[in-house]
């Protein structure tokens with residue numbers, strides 16, 4: 600007899616067909632129920648992990664309401680901020696002109712463990728070719744997906760760059776101002792009061808760039824730079840000074856709605872309290888900042904220009920006469936340090 604024939608099971612008790620149907624149906628429902636539960640669980644999990652950083656763990660820092668626009672919780676794509684993912688970060692830009700002490704100032708900033716200033720990112724033409732390449736570069740930078748020697752660890756609390764006025768900053772001032780405002784970026788303006796000194800420094804530096812054979816350490820480099828004495832074009836001296844001052848004024852006008860502070864190189868050299876204000880402005884713990892960079896021109900101005908007598912005669916009696924005796928450290932009494940930084944919050948029209 601065939602072992603699987605129906606007849607062989609005839610003797611065993613077999614449930615009637617309707618009961619079988621009901622059992623199968625219940626089993627079916629059970630399977631559906633389980634898998635449905637799993638789907639919803641997964642959904643809930645995905646929702647959580649997406650928002651976990653911004654909404655659940657990162658509490659708003661204890662700051663005045665109008666300051667909250669300026670702190671961010673970036674989520675870099677290239678790494679995790681780890682234990683510091685909820686430390687607020689301020690975006691900043693250091694705006695300056697060549698030969699105004701911004702290189703030295705940046706090394707001071709970068710001596711702070713929580714500040715990362717990433718150099719002249721826009722010295723590369725392709726990054727400033729048009730406004731979209733500028734904004735793309737800034738987006739990447741302020742998302743902390745930018746790596747330079749200045750990049751710190753995940754506990755960076757202020758992240759930015761150094762930007763010269765002639766690196767597209769003034770060419771696209773409207774779009775850039777809108778961006779900085781929308782993204783809550785703070786601006787530090789760093790200029791040099793003694794335009795004459797800056798002019799001499801620019802000339803000496805141009806010479807240095809032409810004389811490409813200069814190598815060696817920063818120190819000997821600085822010595823060679825200081826040895827070079829430029830001849831100033833006296834006939835254009837006053838227009839040059841005027842233009843430089845107008846350039847700075849225009850810049851401050853274009854960006855006066857952005858949260859900013861104005862610094863002068865001469866003030867930082869003279870008064871290191873200025874550096875404490877900078878740190879407060881950037882929202883980082885205040886500490887002593889140090890730089891190992893060598894100051895280039897330490898001698899008095901008359902020793903720096905070959906035709907000093909002509910220069911002196913030209914400026915004597917003009918509003919720029921004080922530049923003549925103006926070492927970086929001596930200053931007319933009316934030039935006070937900007938004790939308070941101006942914070943302007945633009946009101947949004949909805």
Ligand SMILES: *[C@@H]1O[C@H](CO)[C@@H](O)[C@H](O)[C@H]1NC(C)=O
Nearest residue numbers: 724725726728729730731732
């Ligand atoms: C802007 O510049 C970038 C980089 O040079 C270029 O790839 C892009 O096509 C330019 N976009 C426009 C709109 O001109």
Ligand SMILES: *[C@@H]1O[C@H](CO)[C@@H](O)[C@H](O)[C@H]1NC(C)=O
Nearest residue numbers: 686712713754755756883884
């Ligand atoms: C500064 O960095 C240190 C360690 O690198 C970190 O413990 C601290 O929380 C940071 N401070 C801020 C304000 O982010």
Ligand SMILES: *[C@@H]1O[C@H](CO)[C@@H](O)[C@H](O)[C@H]1NC(C)=O
Nearest residue numbers: 810811812813814815819823
């Ligand atoms: C710089 O280095 C090159 C080759 O390494 C050398 O020929 C030249 O003399 C150096 N220049 C100075 C100013 O030291």
Ligand SMILES: *[C@@H]1O[C@H](CO)[C@@H](O)[C@H](O)[C@H]1NC(C)=O
Nearest residue numbers: 911912914915916920923924
């Ligand atoms: C400026 O000019 C006046 C006279 O015009 C002269 O007495 C004075 O010494 C000059 N100052 C300098 C720094 O050359």
